[in-house]
Amino acid sequence: MNSGWEDWAITIATFLPLAGAVVIVFMPRDRDRQIRGLGILVTGGALLAVVAVAAGFDYGAGGGLQFEVDTRWIPVIGARYHVGIDGISMPLYLLTFALSFLCAVYSWRFVPEPGRTKAFIALQLVLETGMAGTFIAFDLMLFFIFWELVLVPMYFLIGIWGSANREYAAIKFFLYTLFGSVFMLLAFLGMYFRSDPHTFDILRLQEFGAVGGFSRTFQLVAFTGVFLGFAIKVPMWPFHTWLPDAHTEAPTVGSVLLAGILLKMGTYGFVRIALPVLPDAARAWAPWIGGLAAIAIVYAALACLAQKDLKRLIAFSSVGHMGFVMLGIATLTPIGINAAIFGMVAHGVITGMLFFCVGSIYDRYHTRMIADLGGGLMQKLPYLGGVFAFVAIASLGLPGLAGFWGEVMALLSSYQPADVLSDNLAMFRAFMVAGGVGTILTAGYFLWMLQRVNMGTLPDRWKEAALPDIAPVEWVSWAPLLMAIVALGIFPRLVFGVTDGAVSGLMRLFGG
C-alpha cells in the first residue's frame, strides 16, 4: 500500500457517497432502476474502501491515529482538516458503511410511499457522509459540520417518507437536536479560547485537558454545553422524547440508520470529546450521568411494556440500550468504555435489524399495532417470524449473542467504577442493581412481545391474505447483520480487540 492511499483512503470513503448524491441529483427522475443501482454501487464502493482500510489497520497500535490527514482548512479561525481513525472510531466507522450499504440494498425493492426514488437515495447518501465524517473528525469544527450535516437529510427522510404523524416527528427531531448542538458549539468555542495555544484539534485539547489546562469552573460550564448536545443525540432520559416519535414515524431505512448510527454519534461524542478534554467535569458529572442512565434503563423497559405499536416499542427499547451504554461510560473505567463501544456496535446491528423486521412486517400487514397483528406470525410467515424472534432474543441480551456483552460488562464495570469515583461507590452499585432489574424487565417485554406477535393462533382476517415471506432482497440485506449478531456474541474480541488499546490510552486519565 502506498502512502497516497494511506493519506486519502478515509477521505475518499467518506466523501464518495456525497459525490454519488450529487451525480444522482443530475440524473433524470424517471431512471428509477439506475438511481437505485447507483445507490448500491456507491455505498458498496465506499464499504469496500473501508474494508480495505480495516484490512490495512494496524490493530497492535489501535491507540494511535492511523490513516491520518492533518492539513490547512480555515486558517483564519484555526480550524484544520484533521481526520484519522483509531480503535474507538474503527468499529463505528465500519458499522456506518455496512449499515448504509445494507439500507441501499434494501431500497432496491422497498422505496416507501410516495416513491420519489431519486431524492430518497440522494438523501441517504448525504446522510452517510455526515455520519461517517463524525467518526473520523479530529477537529472540533470539522466534527461539528459533519454532525450537523445529518440533520437536513434526516428531516426530509422522516418528513417525506414517514408514516401518518411524520411532519410533527420530523420537525421535533430537527429542532430538538439543533437545540442541543448549538450549545455544544458554544462549548467548543469556549474550549478553543481557553486552550493555549488556541486550537480546535481534539488531540491537542486532550493533551491540554490532561495536564489540567482548563480550570474546574470552566470545565463544568463547558461540559454542560457538550452534555446538552450529546445527551440529546443519545438520547438520555429525560431528553429522549424526540426519539419515539422520530423512530416510529421514519421509514424503515430511516429508522435503521437513526437507531443504528445516529444515536452513536452522541455516545461517541462523550467518549471522544467530553471525557478526555474535560476530565474534572466528567468526574463531577459521572454520578449524574450514571443516575440518568439507570433511570433510562428502567423507565424504557416500563414504557416498552405499555406500548401498543410494535415500532414504538422497539424505539423505546433503544432508550434502554443506550442507557446501558451511558452507564458504561459513566463508570470512567476501561471496562465500562469498552462495554459502551461494544454496546453501540451491538445495538446498531441488533436494533437496525429489528427495525428491518418491523418494516417488513408492516410491509406485509400494513399495520404495526400489536393487537391488529394478533399473533401467529410464525404460522403465516415462518421465516420472518423466526428471524424476528432471533433478533428480539439477541436484543434482550441472551448470552452467546451480540446483545449480551455490552450489557453485562456495563453492569460489571458499575460494580467497581474508576478510583476517582470511589466516593460514589454505593451509588454506582445501586445503578448496577437498577440495571439488573432493567435486564429482567427487558427480557420480559421482549418475550411478551414475541408471545403476542409470533405465537398464538393466526387471526381469521390474515388466513386468506397472500402475504409473501422474506424476499431475496431482504435475505441479502439481512444476512450480514444476522451473522454479525452471532459472530459478535461468540467472538467479542472482534470489537474489544480493536477498541481496547485506544480505550486504555484514553482512560489513563481516570486512573483506570
Place this chain on the structure above:
Amino acid sequence: MRIDYHAILPELILSGTLLLVLVADAFASPRRAWMAMPLSFLGVVAALIATLTLIGSARTTFAGMFVVDNFALLLKIFFLSVALVVLLVSLRYFREGRWYQGEYYFLLLTSFLGCLLMPSSRDLLMLFISLELVSAPGFMIAAFRKTDPRSNEAGIKFFLIGVLSSAVMLYGMSLIYGVTGETNLSAIGEALAGGLPEGQEAVVLASILFIVAGFAFKVSAFPFQFWAPDTYEGAPVPVAAFLATASKAAGFAGLLQLMFVAFPAQWEFWTPIFAALSVFTMTIGNLVALQQRQIVRLLAYSSIAQAGYMLLPFALVSANAGVNRSAFAAATTYILIYAVMNLGAFAVVIAMSREFPGLQIADFAGLARRAPVLAIAMITFMVSLAGIPPTGGFWAKFFIFTAAIERGGLGPWLAVIMVLNSVASLYYYVAVAREMVLVEPAVDRPLAFPALVSGVVVLATVSILAIGVYPQPFAHLPRLSTLVGR
C-alpha cells in the same frame, strides 16, 4: 486642494451612468424603455472594474472626508455586485409590470451611488449625505407599483420614518460637532477619547443616543422596526430585495464606522444599548416571523431578526482591541453573507411572483416537483439563514459566536440568547422548505420563471455552499480592515 480622481472614479462612472440612463429614457420610445437595464448594467460593471483597479491602494481625498481603504473597497465591491444582481432580477419584473422603467433604474442607481459613498465617508457630513442618497430614491421606488394602495402605503411609511430618523440623527451629529468642533470621524474619536470638558458628558451621550436611534430606524431594529414589513410587502419585490440587503448593509456600514472609529471611547455607555437592541430585535423578529403566511413579510421579519444578530457584535466592544477587531470583522462578514443568502431568497420570490402575485407561503406548495432547481436553492437559503452548516450562514453566525465567547463577561450570555433565537428561527425557515417538499402542488406543471432570475438563484446557491465548505477566502477579507485596532 487637489482631488484624487482615481479614488472617486467608481462614483464618477456610476454618476455618469445614471445621468445617461435618465437622458436616454427621455428620448427612447416606450417600447425600448427596458434598454435602461442593460445600460445601467454596463455602467455598474465599469464602476466595478474601476473599483478593482483601486485594490491595494490607500487613498484619501477631499481633506480626509473620502477615504479608500480595504474596508471601503470590500464594501464597494459588495455593493456593486449586489447592484448587478438587483438589476438582473428587475428586468422582467419591471418590463412586464410596465412601471416607469427608465426612472426606476435611474433611482436605483442613485441609491447605489449612496451605498458606494457610504464606506468611504469618514466625516459626519459625508456620512449623512450618503445615507440620504441611499434612502431618498428608496422612498420613491418603494411606491413604484402606483396602482396598488399597499405600494403607496409602503412608500409613505418608509418616507415618514426615514425623514424622522434622519432628523433625529442629524440633531445628534450637530451636537457632536458642537462639543468637539470636528466632523472628521477619527478627529472626533480622538477628541472624545481625551476626556470631555466638565458638564458636557451628558450632551455627548445624548447625541450618541440620537445617532444610534437614527441608525436603528435605518436598519429596522426594535423598537423602530415596524415600517419594514409593510414597506417590503408593498414595494415591488426587487425593491424589497434592495431594501433588505444593500440599503440595510449601507446603514450598518455607516454604523460600524461611527461606533468603531468615532465613539469607541464611550463603549461603556453604548454597548448595553446595543445589547438590548440586539436581543429585542432578534427575539421580536423571530417571534413575529413564526406567525407569517406571506413570504415577503416572512422575509421582512426574518431580516429584522438578522439585523438583531448583526447588532450583537457592537455590544461586544470594549477596551480590548483584539476583541474589537473580531467583533468588527464578525459584523462585516455577517452583513456580506446575509446579503448573499437573502438576495437569493428574494430572487426565488421574484421567480414565483409572476404566477403567484399574492406570494403566500402556501403558494410554494410542491415547488420541489414544479421547479426542483428553485426548490433546492430556496432550501439552501432557508437552511443558511437559520445558520446550519455546511452553508455560509453558519459561518456568519459562527464568527459572531466566536467574538462573543472571546469577549467573555456579557458576551457568552448574548451568544446563548442568539443560539436560542437561531433554533427558534429554524421553525419558520423550515416551514417554507416543508411547503415546497412535503406538500403536494395544486397544479402539477413546471413553473415558468425568467432565465436571468434562475441564473442569479443558482449563482447565489453555489456561493452559499462554497462559503459553507471553504470560508477561508471570504472570511479573511474583513480582517484586512485597518479601521479598527490600529
